[in-house]
Structures are given as structure tokens and as C-alpha cells.
Amino acid sequence: MGPLIEFKHVTKRFPGIIANNDISLEVKKGEILAILGENGAGKSTLMSMLFGMYQPDGGEIHIHGKKEIISSPMVANELSIGMVHQHFMLVEDQSITENIILGIEPQKRKFGIFPYVDLTSAHKKVKELSKLYKLEVNPTDIIKDIPVSTQQRVEILKMLYRNAEILIFDEPTAVLTPQEIESLLHIIEKLRDDGKTIILITHKLDEVMKIADRCAIICKGKLVGLLTTKETTIKEISALMVGREVSIGITQTDHSIEDVVLEVEHLSVISHEHITLVDDVSFTVRKGEVLSIAGVSGNGQVEIADAIAGLIPTKGGSIRLLGKELIGKDIRSRTEAGMSYIPEDRHSVGIILDFNLRENLLLKQYYNTPFCDNKGILQFDEMNSTSEKLIKDFDIRCSEGNKTLTRSMSGGNQQKAIIAREIYLNSSLLIFVQPTRGLDIGAIDSIHHRIDALRAEGKAILLISLELDEIMELSDTIMVMYNGKVQTIQKASNVTKLQVGEYMMGAHVEKK
Ligand SMILES: Nc1ncnc2c1ncn2[C@@H]1O[C@H](COP(=O)(O)OP(=O)(O)OP(=O)(O)O)[C@@H](O)[C@H]1O
Ligand SMILES: [Mg+2]
Known part of the structure; x- marks a missing residue:
């Protein structure tokens, strides 16, 4: 049997750039193929052509051995191709089912005349699919009220509802927590075992090693490698991606921790639904210090950052930057008081x-x-x-x-x-929330070096990350949040990654 998908000399140009340059690549039925490459290498562009969002300027795409002009995502759907985009494409104010059936709504007729959308049967089908693939959702929930990991499940269900056989995932794990990643990888493997063909764009090479059968590496628009995962190493892949060997991990530059820059006292944040998201939190960040906030996603870390930046209201407490109270100040005044903010x-x-x-x-x-x-x-x-x-x-x-x-x-x-x-x-204070999300390994390394250099220059840095390795590598001080409360604040050199993980789960660790 021939390959399921063939890209034949595919080229795509945008003004000023060749995003894909003469790419020839075959994808076999029932495999997980990872697409790897630096930021801007052309991964999303190549897959967007398979999904009919762009047309190649040169070359052809064959499906089941037949040349196809995939002129729109509708045509892609007819060819059983589905895609979960890097940035989700859901209608925020509609329910999960309404999003899933969008464009192919099942219709019924009242009294045999008046057509209406048969939501009841749609809800039922969504429930069945969600059970079959262990993609738990509540079909009537509204998109804007559900977390990103559930939104992603909706995107996957949307493909399955359309009977997609070729499933394209564009950086699906970038927005997920480690636990959610585990479960998504299992789902992807199950889909493959059911005979689906999976194309996975990702920057996380450990995921590739875990589940991909082969990987294609794109560098500056060109295909530079096609490897069988079992026969390669992370080192070989990253060298091909970046065009040089990448060192992973930094050693902290010498620095001294001095005066307090940010002082947060008794900070609380309450949601619209009157749930306490941040509960009486106090901490300081000093000149020359990286203070990281670790925690399982949704334990109040991001709200602390948003409250300091002025994006959400606070209930009580104080936030002082270089001695000046920020509460009640607008965002521009906070920036001018000496704050930089990289949001989630x-x-x-x-x-x-x-x-x-x-x-x-x-x-x-x-x-x-x-x-x-x-x-x-x-x-x-x-x-x-x-x-x-x-x-x-x-x-x-x-x-x-x-x-x-x-x-x-x-x-x-x-x-x-x-x-x-x-x-x-x-600024004197820089707040980084998930700063390396979606970045390639070379770019992550360079951002880590920059954070280290900023600290050595005497900046105060508040880092919020779900990547424990990033936290362990960069921090002077680690604060762990659990259920909106500070679980512990420790010198980074006094705790191990394992202990931080335990604090994150709400467990108390015996101190020696
Ligand atoms: N619609 C567009 N118009 C103009 N240029 C575009 C367009 N889409 C992509 N590009 C350019 O094509 C190149 C490849 O972009 P693409 O989004 O495919 O990269 P990528 O490999 O997916 O990167 P990342 O890992 O950052 O998501 C980039 O230089 C980008 O600026
Ligand atoms: Mg992309």
C-alpha cells in the first residue's frame, strides 16, 4: 500500500519569505509523525496547506495516491482531514456541542415543515464520542467558561465528529499542564491504535521520543531530516533543527540579592463567582533575585501576576513597587512605576x-x-x-x-x-508568566540566559511557570501555591524538584 499523504515539491511563499521550500514528504497510514523545527521554520504553514487554509505556490499534495486541490477546510473535511490549531478556533459564547456541530448541524423538521437544529441528538452523539475516546466534556457548557484543556478536547471531538482519519495537532501540549499532557499523549496513542493517522507539531522532544513513530525536521522552510524515532536521539534531532548543537541548561551567573523591589502583603483575589482565587498571599522580590511561583495550573499563580499588573481587581492587601502602592493605579502608571509584564x-x-x-x-x-x-x-x-x-x-x-x-x-x-x-x-521588576511556552529549544535557552543576565544586572524577577525544570534552573527563591494559598516559600537551593512537586500537590514535606 502506498503512502496516505504525499507532499510533492511543495513550496509556499509569503511576501518577503519562502515559508516552505520544495518540501517532499510522505505520511503513512496509522503512524504518528512529528513535525519539528525552530519557531518560524514553516511547520504550521505546511500543515495549513494540508488543511486547505493556504494553497501551495508550487508542488502537489496527494491523498491515497490521488492529486487533490484542497481549496478550503471544507474540502479537507471531505477528505477526512482535521486539524487542531495552535491557537484554538472556537466560538466563545456557544456551547460545546454547538461548536462541534458548527457547519454540519443535524436538522429535523417540526410538523414535517419547519426546520430546526436537533441539539438533543447532537448532545447525545457528542457524549458518546467523548466517552469512547475518554475526552471528558459536558456538552452544554459554554466555551468561555471552560479551561483550555477542555477547549482542546472540544477541538479534538470536533475532528472526530466529522469522522476525520488524518488528525493534525499543532502544538497541542504547549498550553497544557504536565498531567494534562500525559493524558493527551495517551489519547493520541489510542487514536493511532484505532487506525487514525496523526501529524503532531511540537517543540517538546521528550514527547516525540515517547509517542512518535517518525519525525520530520524543517529548518528555514526546508525539510532537513526524516528520522525513525527509535533510531535517533534528542541531541541529533535538536542539532538538525537549529543547525548547531544546543546546550541545554544554564549555570547561574554570580549575583547578589539586595533591597526589596516588590512587596506583596495580604493579597486576595475573588472571582466573579465569589470564589477565593488568591488567599492572603504575602511575599517580596528583591533586586537581583528570581522568585518563582510554582503550582499546579489553576492554584492562583496567574491571578497573583494579573493582580500585580492591574488586569484584575484585588480584594484587600497591598502591592508596593519600590515603596509605591500600586493598588488603585491604572496599568500605565504601574508600567511607568517600573514594571514589565509578559502575560500568559x-x-x-x-x-x-x-x-x-x-x-x-x-x-x-x-x-x-x-x-x-x-x-x-x-x-x-x-x-x-x-x-x-x-x-x-x-x-x-x-x-x-x-x-x-x-x-x-x-x-x-x-x-x-x-x-x-x-x-x-x-523596568526594575519583570514578571514572566510562562515565558517559554511555544518556543523552540534554541529560543528557550536564549530566554533563560536573558533572565539570568537581567538578574545579574540587578533586576527583580517574578517567574511563574508550569515547567518545573525551568523553575529549578533559574530560581533563587521558590514559592509554591496550593488552593490559592502560599504552601511554602523556600530558598531554591534548599529544595529538590521532587519536594517542590510534593508541595504542589498540597503535601507537607518533612524538613530536616
Ligand atoms: N499569513 C501569512 N502571511 C505572511 N507571512 C506568513 C503567514 N503565515 C506564516 N508566515 C510566515 O511564514 C513563516 C513560517 O511560519 P509558520 O507559522 O509556519 O512557522 P512555525 O514553524 O509554525 O513556527 P512556530 O513554532 O513559531 O509556530 C514565518 O516567517 C511567518 O512569519
Ligand atoms: Mg506554528
């Missing part, structure tokens, strides 16, 4: 997708000299030269320099742009 959700609060890269890079400074003169006129020369410098320094891969529309950039490069903007603010 880059699309909703990190960046404006319809602005170009220059505008996004200077979003928090455009009104200051030298970017604006005293008459309020923008100084484009300054804006251009500064943004070009940031693009170079932070290795932001974009097709048209500082004029690149941010929406067109790859996910990882959007993230690099946010980090560049916030570091360039030169």
Missing part, C-alpha cells in the same frame, strides 16, 4: 495582532521621547531604528522587518516580540 495569554493581552511589529514593540513607549516629540508627533525614524534593533537582538523571525503584520508571524516569534518589548522597557 499572548493573544488577548500580550499583543495587538492587527498592528505591525514596530507598533507592538513600542506599544508601551510610543508616547515618550525619543519616539514622540513634545508636540505629540510620532518620530518614525526612531521607532524604525529601535524596532529593527530589537528584531535583531531577540532574533525575531519576520518576513518584512518591522512592518510585518503581527498576525502573520509564527506563534513563537510573536512571543519573542512580547519579551523583547518588555525587556526593552528596562
Whole structure:
């Protein structure tokens, strides 16, 4: 039997860049094929063509040995191809079932005449599918009320509801916690065992080693390797991806911890539903210190960051930055008081997708000299030269320099742009929430080195991460949250990764 999918000399150009350059690749039925490569290498673009979102400029795609013009996602659906996108595409105000059946709603007729959508039978089918694949959802829940991991299950159910046989996952684990990742990997394996063909885009090489049968490596738009997972190593893969050997892990630069920069006292945050998300939390971050907040997702860590940044209201307590009270202050005043903030959700609060890269890079400074003169006129020369410098320094891969529309950039490069903007603010306090989510191994390494260097320069850093390795590697102090409360605050050198994990589960560890 021939291959199920064949890319034959596929090329895709965007203004200023060849995103896919003469790629030929075969995918076998029933395998898990991982697609690997640096941020901006062209992974999402290649798969978007298989899903009919873009048309190749050159080359052909064959399915079951037959040339197909996949002119839209509808055509892809008819060819039994489904995709879970890097950034989910769900209708926020609709229920899970409504999202799943969107476009192919089952209809019935009242009195044999008046058509209506048969939600009851749709709910039932969704429930059945969710049971069959252990993708637990409550069909009537509204998308905006459910966590990302459930939203992802909805995206998967959406493919299965359409009887997809070829399932494309674009960085599915980037937004998940370690426990959720485990369960998703099991689901993906089960889907393969049921005969589905899986294409998995990911930056996490340990996942690839665990479940992928083969991996294809793309570097700057070209296919540079096609390996059988069993016969290769993480080292070999990463060298092919980045074009050089990557060292993993940093040694902390010498630094001294000095005066208090951020002082949080008795901070509480209550949700709209009157649930206490952050419960009487107090801590300080000093000059030259990385304080990390560890915790299982949803234990209040992100709310602490959002409250300090001014994105959500607080109930009681105080937040002082360099001695100045921030509570009651708007976001701009907080930035000007010396705070940088890299948020968890880059699309909703990190960046404006319809602005170009220059505008996004200077979003928090455009009104200051030298970017604006005293008459309020923008100084484009300054804006251009500064943004070009940031693009170079932070290795932001974009097709048209500082004029690149941010929406067109790859996910990882959007993230690099946010980090560049916030570091360039030169604030005393930098808050990083999941800073390396969606970044390739080279970029993660470079962000870790930057955090280390910022600390050595005397910045105070608050790091919130679900990656325990990242926390262990970078921190001076580790605070663990459980159920909205501080479980412990310890010197990083006094705790092991295992102990931090135990604190995260709410268990008390015997101190020697
Ligand atoms: N619609 C578009 N318009 C213009 N350029 C685009 C568009 N989509 C992608 N590109 C460019 O094509 C290149 C490849 O992007 P792609 O999204 O495929 O990267 P990726 O490998 O998925 O990266 P990441 O790991 O960061 O998600 C990037 O340089 C990107 O800026
Ligand atoms: Mg991508």
C-alpha cells in the first residue's frame, strides 16, 4: 500500500519569505509523525496547506495516491482531514456541542415543515464520542467558561465528529499542564491504535521520543531530516533543527540579592463567582533575585501576576513597587512605576495582532521621547531604528522587518516580540508568566540566559511557570501555591524538584 499523504515539491511563499521550500514528504497510514523545527521554520504553514487554509505556490499534495486541490477546510473535511490549531478556533459564547456541530448541524423538521437544529441528538452523539475516546466534556457548557484543556478536547471531538482519519495537532501540549499532557499523549496513542493517522507539531522532544513513530525536521522552510524515532536521539534531532548543537541548561551567573523591589502583603483575589482565587498571599522580590511561583495550573499563580499588573481587581492587601502602592493605579502608571509584564495569554493581552511589529514593540513607549516629540508627533525614524534593533537582538523571525503584520508571524516569534518589548522597557521588576511556552529549544535557552543576565544586572524577577525544570534552573527563591494559598516559600537551593512537586500537590514535606 502506498503512502496516505504525499507532499510533492511543495513550496509556499509569503511576501518577503519562502515559508516552505520544495518540501517532499510522505505520511503513512496509522503512524504518528512529528513535525519539528525552530519557531518560524514553516511547520504550521505546511500543515495549513494540508488543511486547505493556504494553497501551495508550487508542488502537489496527494491523498491515497490521488492529486487533490484542497481549496478550503471544507474540502479537507471531505477528505477526512482535521486539524487542531495552535491557537484554538472556537466560538466563545456557544456551547460545546454547538461548536462541534458548527457547519454540519443535524436538522429535523417540526410538523414535517419547519426546520430546526436537533441539539438533543447532537448532545447525545457528542457524549458518546467523548466517552469512547475518554475526552471528558459536558456538552452544554459554554466555551468561555471552560479551561483550555477542555477547549482542546472540544477541538479534538470536533475532528472526530466529522469522522476525520488524518488528525493534525499543532502544538497541542504547549498550553497544557504536565498531567494534562500525559493524558493527551495517551489519547493520541489510542487514536493511532484505532487506525487514525496523526501529524503532531511540537517543540517538546521528550514527547516525540515517547509517542512518535517518525519525525520530520524543517529548518528555514526546508525539510532537513526524516528520522525513525527509535533510531535517533534528542541531541541529533535538536542539532538538525537549529543547525548547531544546543546546550541545554544554564549555570547561574554570580549575583547578589539586595533591597526589596516588590512587596506583596495580604493579597486576595475573588472571582466573579465569589470564589477565593488568591488567599492572603504575602511575599517580596528583591533586586537581583528570581522568585518563582510554582503550582499546579489553576492554584492562583496567574491571578497573583494579573493582580500585580492591574488586569484584575484585588480584594484587600497591598502591592508596593519600590515603596509605591500600586493598588488603585491604572496599568500605565504601574508600567511607568517600573514594571514589565509578559502575560500568559499572548493573544488577548500580550499583543495587538492587527498592528505591525514596530507598533507592538513600542506599544508601551510610543508616547515618550525619543519616539514622540513634545508636540505629540510620532518620530518614525526612531521607532524604525529601535524596532529593527530589537528584531535583531531577540532574533525575531519576520518576513518584512518591522512592518510585518503581527498576525502573520509564527506563534513563537510573536512571543519573542512580547519579551523583547518588555525587556526593552528596562523596568526594575519583570514578571514572566510562562515565558517559554511555544518556543523552540534554541529560543528557550536564549530566554533563560536573558533572565539570568537581567538578574545579574540587578533586576527583580517574578517567574511563574508550569515547567518545573525551568523553575529549578533559574530560581533563587521558590514559592509554591496550593488552593490559592502560599504552601511554602523556600530558598531554591534548599529544595529538590521532587519536594517542590510534593508541595504542589498540597503535601507537607518533612524538613530536616
Ligand atoms: N499569513 C501569512 N502571511 C505572511 N507571512 C506568513 C503567514 N503565515 C506564516 N508566515 C510566515 O511564514 C513563516 C513560517 O511560519 P509558520 O507559522 O509556519 O512557522 P512555525 O514553524 O509554525 O513556527 P512556530 O513554532 O513559531 O509556530 C514565518 O516567517 C511567518 O512569519
Ligand atoms: Mg506554528
